[in-house]
Amino acid sequence: MYELTHRQAQNIVDKMMKDIPYNINIMDKAGIIIGSGNKKRIGTLHPGAVAAIKQKKIVEIKKDENFVKKGINLPIELNGFIVGVIGISGEVKETSPFGKLVKSAVILLIEQSVALEKENLEKNLKQKFFNLITESGTAYTKELMDQALTYGIQLNKPCQIVYAEFSTEIAEGTIKNFPFFKTSNHSLCMVIQEPNKVETLQKQIRNNFPDTFISISKINDKISDGFSQTKSAMRVLKGVFFNKKVISYAECEFIAGLSELQRNDAKVEHLAHLLEKNDELIKTLQVYLNCNLNINETASQLIIHRNTLNYRLNRIYKMTGKNPKNILELVELIFMLINRIK
Incomplete structure (x- = not known):
């Protein structure tokens, strides 16, 4: 059975009281006030709500008594169960027209909340399933x-x-x-x-x-x-x-497999850190690789003079200690480019 929370009840009260000129209370299935325009009453027992729950019908209180204010109390029923009570304080003749309106609005808000909870549950189940099937050690049980x-x-x-x-x-x-x-x-x-x-x-x-x-x-x-x-x-x-x-x-x-072996290598991580925030040099290295180390083609792609390109490649060498023109050291720079991506 669905249970109203204090937060839900208070949110509903706050929304409804912007349009209705009477104090509204929302009680849980035991008749305890969990949302109210009068915050001091939260946590106290509402006799009118207790009567409405017991009788399973609208209870009208036509005059103020000890611990009871006049008004109307309407049971909130969801899927055949009473999940709470709405109380509107004031003269019965004046509050009655608002009763069904408030009740309908509250049930709608509750149904929306239930639907959202169901959707979130389904998302969580789907995510747990995905986490399982993407773990390498998971056995495919029936x-x-x-x-x-x-x-x-x-x-x-x-x-x-x-x-x-x-x-x-x-x-x-x-x-x-x-x-x-x-x-x-x-x-x-x-x-x-x-x-x-x-x-x-x-x-x-x-x-x-x-x-x-x-x-x-x-x-x-x-x-x-x-x-x-x-x-x-x-x-x-x-x-x-x-x-x-x-x-x-x-x-x-081939290169993806090798880079995975290098992922937690401190040396590679250090190289990645050296060029981490230098987008110009990273792009220069990427274009250089994609142009198969051809200086003229790389300079053309970057729209710079070849002397400028050589200057950038030398900067990479000075910053990392790895020469892009040396094929073995270039491989380390490739791992650096790959493993800076998390």
Whole structure:
């Protein structure tokens, strides 16, 4: 049975008393005042409410008595149960017309609150399920497989994961026709088990959100493997490339795998910290890599003189101790670019 809280009751009272010129009390299912225009009465027993609960009908009090003020008391019924009572203080003839109006408004607000609680519960269950299936050690039990079916996923069937990071906060209805999970307010993880549907999903996202970063896993038996691959690929995408929006794990598997081994390496973290706030040098390094270390092409892409480019590359060398023109040291700088992305 639903239970009114003090906070809900007081919010309702505050809203209703802006339009109704009488004091309003809301009592719980035991007749205790939990919301009132007169804050001193909160926590006290309301005899009129007790009578309304006991009799299961409207109780009118036509004159003030000890501990009882005249007014009208209406039981709040939800799904066949009395969850509380609304009391409006004042002359019965004057307060009666407001009784049904206030009661209807209160029931509507309660129903909205119940619906919101149900929605939040479902979101929490979905999030717990997602956390389970993205943990590498999770076994696919029958219970988990049955739960997966409610989200349109067959855990005994291979899948691909599409992970997307959006530039703005995303709503629940952002993705249609594909099982999805919110990993943050700006990111989604989608599970694809139908052949040739990855491109369809990718187009759907790109058409509606052109600035979105997308990474795509290989086909795997376990969702956790695919999710891990997309996260690694996303770090490569955002770390190494300056104008690319989509990447598949298959095209960066080697460097993504090596970078994962370097993720907690203190030396790599130190390098990342050295260039952390220097966007100009980071972009210069990214373009240099994407131009296959071609000085002329890199300078052209950056719209700078080649002497300026060489000056920037030397600055990177001085700041990090790693020479971008030395292939072995450049590899360390690549790991730095990737692992600065969290």
